[in-house]
Amino acid sequence: MESLKEQLACLRRQADQINEKILDALNEFFTISNQIGEVKEKMKMAFYDPVRESEMLKEMEAKNKGPLSQDKMKRIFREIFAASIEEMIMGEQKRLKISRLPGSKNSVIEVRGVSIGAEMPVIIAGPCSVESYDQIWETASQLNNLGVRLLRGGAFKPRTSPYSFQGLEEEGLKLLRTVADEFGMGVVTEVLGDRDIELVVNYADVIQVGTRNMLNYSLLKELGKIRKPILLKRGFMATIDEFILAAEYIYLGGNTQIILCERGIRTFENQTRNTLDISCVPILKKETTLPVIVDVSHSLGRKDIIKPIARAALAAGADGLMFEAHCDPASALSDADQQLDPEETKDLIDYLTQHFVFGDRKSGPAR
Ligand code: PEP
Numbered sequence: 001m002e003s004l005k006e007q008l009a010c011l012r013r014q015a016d017q018i019n020e021k022i023l024d025a026l027n028e029f030f031t032i033s034n035q036i037g038e039v040k041e042k043m044k045m046a047f048y049d050p051v052r053e054s055e056m057l058k059e060m061e062a063k064n065k066g067p068l069s070q071d072k073m074k075r076i077f078r079e080i081f082a083a084s085i086e087e088m089i090m091g092e093q094k095r096l097k098i099s100r101l102p103g104s105k106n107s108v109i110e111v112r113g114v115s116i117g118a119e120m121p122v123i124i125a126g127p128c129s130v131e132s133y134d135q136i137w138e139t140a141s142q143l144n145n146l147g148v149r150l151l152r153g154g155a156f157k158p159r160t161s162p163y164s165f166q167g168l169e170e171e172g173l174k175l176l177r178t179v180a181d182e183f184g185m186g187v188v189t190e191v192l193g194d195r196d197i198e199l200v201v202n203y204a205d206v207i208q209v210g211t212r213n214m215l216n217y218s219l220l221k222e223l224g225k226i227r228k229p230i231l232l233k234r235g236f237m238a239t240i241d242e243f244i245l246a247a248e249y250i251y252l253g254g255n256t257q258i259i260l261c262e263r264g265i266r267t268f269e270n271q272t273r274n275t276l277d278i279s280c281v282p283i284l285k286k287e288t289t290l291p292v293i294v295d296v297s298h299s300l301g302r303k304d305i306i307k308p309i310a311r312a313a314l315a316a317g318a319d320g321l322m323f324e325a326h327c328d329p330a331s332a333l334s335d336a337d338q339q340l341d342p343e344e345t346k347d348l349i350d351y352l353t354q355h356f357v358f359g360d361r362k363s364g365p366a367r
């Protein structure tokens with residue numbers, strides 16, 4: 001018995017030593033495979049190469065002297081190869097220009113004296129669409145009185161139906177700029193396609209890319225060439241990774257001023273217009289250095305739960321909120337149901353300032 005015990009202890013010591021060797025060999029293997037990943041990335045090659053993998057397994061099969069069975073040997077190596085591909089993908093993501101690395105600073109975007117992505121959150125509000133001088137003036141005036149510094153409004157409207165109001169286009173941009181200038185506000189407005197960029201740039205302080213355009217790579221590339229902040233909305237069918245890569249397209253072109261906007265994704269739930277993915281906020285903050293704002297109007301499509309949801313978005317770490325406000329929502333030409341009327345707007349802002357200190361106004365207790 002005593003000698004068997006000694007034998008077991010001795011074999012265990014040998015196994016421990018071999019474990020160490022396997023570990024060293026694995027680390028050596030992953031060092032090389034990560035380098036292969038970097039080279040493949042530069043060559044724009046796919047990380048996974050099934051032909052090469054089966055060749056490697058065949059070679060191993062020929063060299064395997066046992067007692068490890070061929071099946072088990074192949075299973076183990078397949079696991080190792082799969083893990084190496086995973087590492088390559090993770091490495092690629094870490095190498096994105098917008099990735100947050102240890103010690104990275106937050107990107108702060110300055111828009112007419114408002115810092116987006118700094119310590120305190122900000123508000124972007126305004127009607128869904130610019131409809132007339134009186135409508136945009138009335139709405140902006142009321143928002144200005146409430147301390148809102150960034151005015152949103154669509155002049156080019158991406159409507160599901162081609163028969164719905166499409167926006168006032170250049171006339172709308174002019175009205176928005178004129179009124180915003182009167183109140184010293186910044187303008188956030190959407191561009192629908194490459195050919196309108198030049199026009200929109202002349203009037204906007206922040207150019208919005210709507211949810212339907214998040215995957216429009218030619219538009220994203222063009223926006224990478226300009227030097228104005230871009231508010232990039234998450235595609236309603238896009239994963240967080242796809243959202244991050246869309247922002248990388250803009251950044252890669254040289255335009256580093258990007259604000260990410262979560263606006264809800266399409267799910268089977270139909271009590272809200274979209275499903276607001278709150279977890280996306282801390283994930284985007286963790287994985288990128290970009291400011292993240294939450295559009296509580298398009299995500300919900302309803303007003304009755306806007307207060308707790310806006311509070312939740314800020315509690316999750318959002319750098320700001322976007323919502324639709326209209327001087328007379330009942331007469332609105334788009335999204336009438338979700339736009340806040342003047343009283344509701346005041347009520348929401350009063351509520352939020354009880355809980356958070358905003359960077360674009362001066363009241364309320366600490367965040
Ligand atoms: C908008 O903000 O006007 C808009 C159309 O939003 P989304 O692209 O998120 O639907």
Ligand code: MN
Nearest residue numbers: 128324334335
């Ligand atoms: Mn709208």
